[in-house]
Amino acid sequence: xxxxxxxxxxxxxxxxxxxxxxxxxxxxxxxxxxxxxxxxxxxxxxxxxxxxxxxxxxxxxxxxxxxxxxxxxxxxxxxxxxxxxxxxxxxxxxxxxxxxxxxxxxxxxxxxxxxxxxxxxxxxxxxxxxxxxxxxxxxxxxxxxxxxxxxxxxxxxxxxxxxxxxxxxxxxxxxxxxxxxxxxxxxxxxxxxxxxxxxxxxxxxxxxxxxxxxxxxxxxxxxxxxxxxxxxxxxxxxxxxxxxxxxxxxxxxxxxxxxxxxxxxxxxxxxxxxxxxxxxxxxxxxxxxxxxxxxxxxxxxxxxxxxxxxxxxxxxxxxxxxxxxxxxxxxxxxxxxxxxxxxx
Numbered sequence: 001x002x003x004x005x006x007x008x009x010x011x012x013x014x015x016x017x018x019x020x021x022x023x024x025x026x027x028x029x030x031x032x033x034x035x036x037x038x039x040x041x042x043x044x045x046x047x048x049x050x051x052x053x054x055x056x057x058x059x060x061x062x063x064x065x066x067x068x069x070x071x072x073x074x075x076x077x078x079x080x081x082x083x084x085x086x087x088x089x090x091x092x093x094x095x096x097x098x099x100x101x102x103x104x105x106x107x108x109x110x111x112x113x114x115x116x117x118x119x120x121x122x123x124x125x126x127x128x129x130x131x132x133x134x135x136x137x138x139x140x141x142x143x144x145x146x147x148x149x150x151x152x153x154x155x156x157x158x159x160x161x162x163x164x165x166x167x168x169x170x171x172x173x174x175x176x177x178x179x180x181x182x183x184x185x186x187x188x189x190x191x192x193x194x195x196x197x198x199x200x201x202x203x204x205x206x207x208x209x210x211x212x213x214x215x216x217x218x219x220x221x222x223x224x225x226x227x228x229x230x231x232x233x234x235x236x237x238x239x240x241x242x243x244x245x246x247x248x249x250x251x252x253x254x255x256x257x258x259x260x261x262x263x264x265x266x267x268x269x270x271x272x273x274x275x276x277x278x279x280x281x282x283x284x285x286x287x288x289x290x291x292x293x294x295x296x297x298x299x300x301x302x303x304x305x306x307x308x309x310x311x312x313x314x315x316x317x318x319x320x321x322x323x324x325x326x327x328x329x330x331x332x333x334x335x336x337x338x339x340x341x342x343x344x
Contacts, residue, residue, distance in 0.1 A: 071292025134158030169204035182236020190243035282312030
């Protein structure tokens with residue numbers, strides 16, 4: 001539910017031990033204070049071991065990979081000291097993924113990380129033994145990557161990005177609360193990306209009394225025509241399903257939504273920060289932090305088959321009030337009070 005933040009992973013905090021003797025030996029005090037840090041470093045990983053990690057995505061370099069590196073750094077993994085990272089990017093040429101995946105496997109990595117259905121599929125085809133962590137995925141069971149969320153059953157585990165049709169229904173519900181008199185909603189989709197089935201979207205829309213239409217895009221050059229079609233078909237709002245291309249084009253999408261006077265919603269807060277009216281979804285930063293934790297567990301000996309795949313558990317509702325004003329909208333108080341952040 002929006003407005004309620006739930007931590008993905010709590011950390012147990014041990015109470016500080018008090019120093020009972022004020023005249024304690026300074027050297028002993030320094031040693032005691034250093035013990036927790038030394039213990040953490042020892043727990044992080046075996047001394048002297050250097051791990052090799054392979055990273056593959058179907059798109060180009062983005063802001064996502066550094067989120068993973070930050071998460072690993074917090075767990076004690078530092079590139080150039082105890083970690084070697086081999087990165088491969090298909091630059092949207094998805095046909096290259098099988099060769100890139102095979103190339104990484106030949107480097108004999110300790111673990112592979114992949115994000116997105118095409119990259120995960122290429123990794124699965126390339127190896128059945130090297131552990132694979134999904135930094136994010138959509139419907140990994142339906143895609144055949146794992147047996148079930150609770151028991152993956154193979155060499156793949158990690159995180160899903162959305163929680164299915166019910167989640168998209170919640171996004172439609174929020175849109176409907178903000179603009180209740182606009183009954184036609186456009187669904188902007190990136191061609192070739194896995195996502196909620198049209199029938200599930202239509203069913204969710206019907207329950208809210210909404211009619212949906214689909215606008216499919218493949219490249220950024222398709223976006224202007226897609227928004228022109230939405231306007232021509234009298235759409236009153238837009239829900240962006242998207243993918244890596246649309247994420248990279250989020251500023252253009254936000255600008256077009258305002259230009260065509262379409263209130264919009266998407267998963268990630270970065271869209272609202274770019275100027276889209278609303279975002280409601282999981283935290284990207286938290287998702288990649290979880291991927292780092294999976295990497296850490298597997299490098300310490302856990303089997304992917306035994307690590308349940310996690311669905312998102314941190315959701316944020318972000319409202320761009322400046323965009324609301326530009327669109328001539330007043331955000332209902334019932335929505336404002338549930339927002340995790342209001343951008344002004």
